[in-house]
Amino acid sequence: MSQTPSENSHHIDVKEFHPRARAAIADPKIRQNFRKAMDGLISKRKNAFEGMDLEALRELGANIRLRALANLPDLLEQLEAKLTENGVKVHWAIDSDEACRIVRNICVARNAKTVIKGKSMVSEEMELNHYLEERGIEALESDLGEYIVQLADETPSHIIMPAIHKNTGEISELMHEKTGTDLSNDVEYLTASARQQLREKFMNADVGVSGVNFAVAETGTLCLVENEGNGRMTTTVPPCHIAVTGIEKVVGNLEDVVPLLALLTRSATGQHITTYFNMISGPRKPDELDGPEEVHLVLVDNGRSTIYQDDQLLDTLRCIRCGACMNHCPVYTRVGGHTYGTTYPGPIGKILMPHLIGLDEGRHLPTASSLCGACGEVCPVKIPIPDLLVRLRQESVDGDKLNPAKVRGHGAKRGTLEALIWKGWSWMHARPGVYRFGTAVAARLRKLQPGKLGDWTKYRTAPKLANKTLHERMKERGE
Amino acid sequence: MVDPIKVYPPKPTHVYFYATCLIDMFYPDAGMAGIQLLEREGIKVCFPEDQTCCGQPAYTSGYHDEARVVAKAQLDLFPENWPIVVPSGSCGGMIRKHYPDLFKHTGQEAKASEIAARTWELTDFLLNVCHIKLRDLGQPTTLAMHTSCSARREMGIAEVGPKLLGQLSNVNLVEQVRAEECCGFGGTFAVRHPEISGAMVSEKVDTLTDTGASEFVTTDCGCLMNIAGYAEKNRKPLAGQHILSFLWERTDSGKGGKS
Incomplete structure (x- = not known):
C-alpha cells in the first residue's frame, strides 16, 4: 500500500518533530496565535454545553459510534445499496493513490479542468490538490481557511480551522501579495474580497469536491456540516459533485445523526448549530431546478480497515473530527499544528497518523504528550486517547511480550540503551531488599548528587534526595 | 463504557500505606504527614516494607513487560482486606485504573482488580472516608493549588484539595488561570520533550504567581518537582509543598499523631 500518494515538495519528514517543536516554541507569534485561539475555543465550547447533561450526551455519542463500528461492514453495504438506488455512484479506494485516481478519472471522463473544493480532511490525507494539479486539473479550496492555506502554499494547522496559525494581519498581507486586495485589518473586507474571488470560480467549476461528516446507511444521505455556504455551493453549483470520506464515517440512521451533530458543532466551535447543514441524497431529478447532474461518493480505506481489526485500536475510528482534543491539548497549544508534520495534528493525529504512515515514520508522535488526559475528557465520543497513546508507545518499543505489537513499523523506537535501562530499573524495583539498600545508600551519598540532570535541569x-528514605524512617519508628 | 461509580468504604480500622518511590526518596516528610493525619483519625497505618514502585514510569514509556515485573512484586503486599491509600493521584491512578489492564489474561488478573478496587488517593480518603475535620492553627496565608492531571481526570478528585483547604480558616485559597491545564511534568515526557515541557511549566509558574500567592500545594510529587524546581531555577517567588505536608503542619498541635 503506497502511503505517499504523490511525489511533491510538500512531503514533510514526520520524524523531525523535535526541531519543528523547538522552532515553534521559540516563535512568539505562533505561541500567541494558538494560545489566543485555543482559549477562545475552550470557553466557547464550555458555554455551548451549559445547562446540558454533557456526560449523558457523550455517552450516547460514544455508543452510537460504537454501534456503527460494530456493524461497519453491513452498514457500508447498506449505504452503497441505498446511494446507488438514489442515483449516487459509489467507489471504493483502498488507499490515497486509488482515491486520487478515482477522482481524476471522473474529472477526465467529464473533460473537467477546474475543481472547486469544500473542506475535506480526507482530501488532505489524499493530497488531492497536488495530485490533480500535477495532472493539469485546477483544484481551488473554497473554505475560507483552506483558501488562505492554499494561497500560502501551506497545509492546514487545525482540522476545523485550517488557518488558525495566522492572525488577521498575516492574512491581510498574504491576500495583498497573492490577490491584490488592500492591506486591511477589517475581517469583513477580507472575507468579502475572498468571497468575490471565489464566487466566479464556483460558477465556472466543472466539478465540486466535498467531504462528508456523516454518511447515513439507512437512507443513503450524505451529511455535510459547514458555516460558510461554500459547502452548499460546492455540492450544488457544479454539474458534478464528488464526495470523499473515510469508511468509518457511516452511521446507521438519521436519528443517530441528531446527538452526533449536537456534539460535533458544540465541541468544535461552540455553536449550537452551524449556519449550514446539508443533507445530500442524490443528483438532480428531472423535475428539479438545481443540483448536480452527477454525484459520486469515494469511500477511502487508507489503513482504516487494519485499525478496525484490533479491539482497542478500533476506538480511534469513533472520531467525528471536531478538533476539541487539539483545542484542549497543552502540547498542541504550545507547538501548533504544523509541528506534527501530519495531516491530522494534535491528540487525534497522534493516535491516527501512526496507522496511516507507519509507526516507524510516526515514532515521536505518541511520546509528544504528558498524558494529561484533557483530550479524552473533552472527546465528544469518549475516545480513550491517553490509553491509545500508551498502547502506541508500547507498540513503538515492542514493549509487551504478552500482547505483541502489530501496528506497521512497530518496534522502530526501541533503543538498546533505553531497553537496558528499563531492564535494570525493573530488576531493582522487583527486589525490595536491593531497592531499600540502593535508595538508603543514595540518601547517604546525596551530597554527591549531580546538580545537572540533562534536559531536566535546563x-x-x-529534585533533592532526602537524608533518609521513608522506608528508613518507618523502620526507626518500629513499624 | 460508563465510568464506574465510586463507592466509598466505611471508615476502616486499618489501612495500607503505599508511599510511592518519589515520596520515599525525595519527599518522605509528605509521607510522614499523610501517615500522621491518618493516625490522628484513629486509623492504624500498615507500611508494607517490601513496597518499591507502582511501575508507572515503565508503563507509560511503553515498557509493559518491565512494568509488569515491578507491579507484580507489589501485588502480594496487601493480604488483609484493608484499603490501600496512596499519597499521589498519579500512582494511585496507575494501580486503580491500569493494573487491571496490565494483568489482563494473566494469573494475577483477579488479584490486580481486587487491589485496584480498594486503592484510594489519600486526600480523597481523608475527606470522603475519614470525614476529616481540620482545625487551622497557622497564621493567615494566601495559597494556590495545582491538582495533578491524574488526580483530576483519572481519580476524579479535583474538588477534594480545595474542600480540605477550605476547612482551614486562615488559608485564603486563590485559583490560578487555566487551573486545569497540565504543568508539563508527564514523567518521561519532561525529558523526552524538554522544550515543550519547559514552555508548559513556565506558564504554569506564571499563572500561579499571578494569583499573588507565594506558595502553592499539589497532590503529586511529580508536579511539585517540576513547578517548584522551575520556580527555584528561575528565581520566581513561589515555594511549593505537598498538600499533605501543608495540611499536617497547619493542624498539628504537637500532640496529634505519634512521630
Whole structure:
C-alpha cells in the first residue's frame, strides 16, 4: 500500500518533530496565535454545553459510534445499496493513490479542468490538490481557511480551522501579495474580497469536491456540516459533485445523526448549530431546478480497515473530527499544528497518523504528550486517547511480550540503551531488599548528587534526595 | 463504557500505606504527614516494607513487560482486606485504573482488580472516608493549588484539595488561570520533550504567581518537582509543598499523631 500518494515538495519528514517543536516554541507569534485561539475555543465550547447533561450526551455519542463500528461492514453495504438506488455512484479506494485516481478519472471522463473544493480532511490525507494539479486539473479550496492555506502554499494547522496559525494581519498581507486586495485589518473586507474571488470560480467549476461528516446507511444521505455556504455551493453549483470520506464515517440512521451533530458543532466551535447543514441524497431529478447532474461518493480505506481489526485500536475510528482534543491539548497549544508534520495534528493525529504512515515514520508522535488526559475528557465520543497513546508507545518499543505489537513499523523506537535501562530499573524495583539498600545508600551519598540532570535541569533545579528514605524512617519508628 | 461509580468504604480500622518511590526518596516528610493525619483519625497505618514502585514510569514509556515485573512484586503486599491509600493521584491512578489492564489474561488478573478496587488517593480518603475535620492553627496565608492531571481526570478528585483547604480558616485559597491545564511534568515526557515541557511549566509558574500567592500545594510529587524546581531555577517567588505536608503542619498541635 503506497502511503505517499504523490511525489511533491510538500512531503514533510514526520520524524523531525523535535526541531519543528523547538522552532515553534521559540516563535512568539505562533505561541500567541494558538494560545489566543485555543482559549477562545475552550470557553466557547464550555458555554455551548451549559445547562446540558454533557456526560449523558457523550455517552450516547460514544455508543452510537460504537454501534456503527460494530456493524461497519453491513452498514457500508447498506449505504452503497441505498446511494446507488438514489442515483449516487459509489467507489471504493483502498488507499490515497486509488482515491486520487478515482477522482481524476471522473474529472477526465467529464473533460473537467477546474475543481472547486469544500473542506475535506480526507482530501488532505489524499493530497488531492497536488495530485490533480500535477495532472493539469485546477483544484481551488473554497473554505475560507483552506483558501488562505492554499494561497500560502501551506497545509492546514487545525482540522476545523485550517488557518488558525495566522492572525488577521498575516492574512491581510498574504491576500495583498497573492490577490491584490488592500492591506486591511477589517475581517469583513477580507472575507468579502475572498468571497468575490471565489464566487466566479464556483460558477465556472466543472466539478465540486466535498467531504462528508456523516454518511447515513439507512437512507443513503450524505451529511455535510459547514458555516460558510461554500459547502452548499460546492455540492450544488457544479454539474458534478464528488464526495470523499473515510469508511468509518457511516452511521446507521438519521436519528443517530441528531446527538452526533449536537456534539460535533458544540465541541468544535461552540455553536449550537452551524449556519449550514446539508443533507445530500442524490443528483438532480428531472423535475428539479438545481443540483448536480452527477454525484459520486469515494469511500477511502487508507489503513482504516487494519485499525478496525484490533479491539482497542478500533476506538480511534469513533472520531467525528471536531478538533476539541487539539483545542484542549497543552502540547498542541504550545507547538501548533504544523509541528506534527501530519495531516491530522494534535491528540487525534497522534493516535491516527501512526496507522496511516507507519509507526516507524510516526515514532515521536505518541511520546509528544504528558498524558494529561484533557483530550479524552473533552472527546465528544469518549475516545480513550491517553490509553491509545500508551498502547502506541508500547507498540513503538515492542514493549509487551504478552500482547505483541502489530501496528506497521512497530518496534522502530526501541533503543538498546533505553531497553537496558528499563531492564535494570525493573530488576531493582522487583527486589525490595536491593531497592531499600540502593535508595538508603543514595540518601547517604546525596551530597554527591549531580546538580545537572540533562534536559531536566535546563529548566528546573534537580529534585533533592532526602537524608533518609521513608522506608528508613518507618523502620526507626518500629513499624 | 460508563465510568464506574465510586463507592466509598466505611471508615476502616486499618489501612495500607503505599508511599510511592518519589515520596520515599525525595519527599518522605509528605509521607510522614499523610501517615500522621491518618493516625490522628484513629486509623492504624500498615507500611508494607517490601513496597518499591507502582511501575508507572515503565508503563507509560511503553515498557509493559518491565512494568509488569515491578507491579507484580507489589501485588502480594496487601493480604488483609484493608484499603490501600496512596499519597499521589498519579500512582494511585496507575494501580486503580491500569493494573487491571496490565494483568489482563494473566494469573494475577483477579488479584490486580481486587487491589485496584480498594486503592484510594489519600486526600480523597481523608475527606470522603475519614470525614476529616481540620482545625487551622497557622497564621493567615494566601495559597494556590495545582491538582495533578491524574488526580483530576483519572481519580476524579479535583474538588477534594480545595474542600480540605477550605476547612482551614486562615488559608485564603486563590485559583490560578487555566487551573486545569497540565504543568508539563508527564514523567518521561519532561525529558523526552524538554522544550515543550519547559514552555508548559513556565506558564504554569506564571499563572500561579499571578494569583499573588507565594506558595502553592499539589497532590503529586511529580508536579511539585517540576513547578517548584522551575520556580527555584528561575528565581520566581513561589515555594511549593505537598498538600499533605501543608495540611499536617497547619493542624498539628504537637500532640496529634505519634512521630
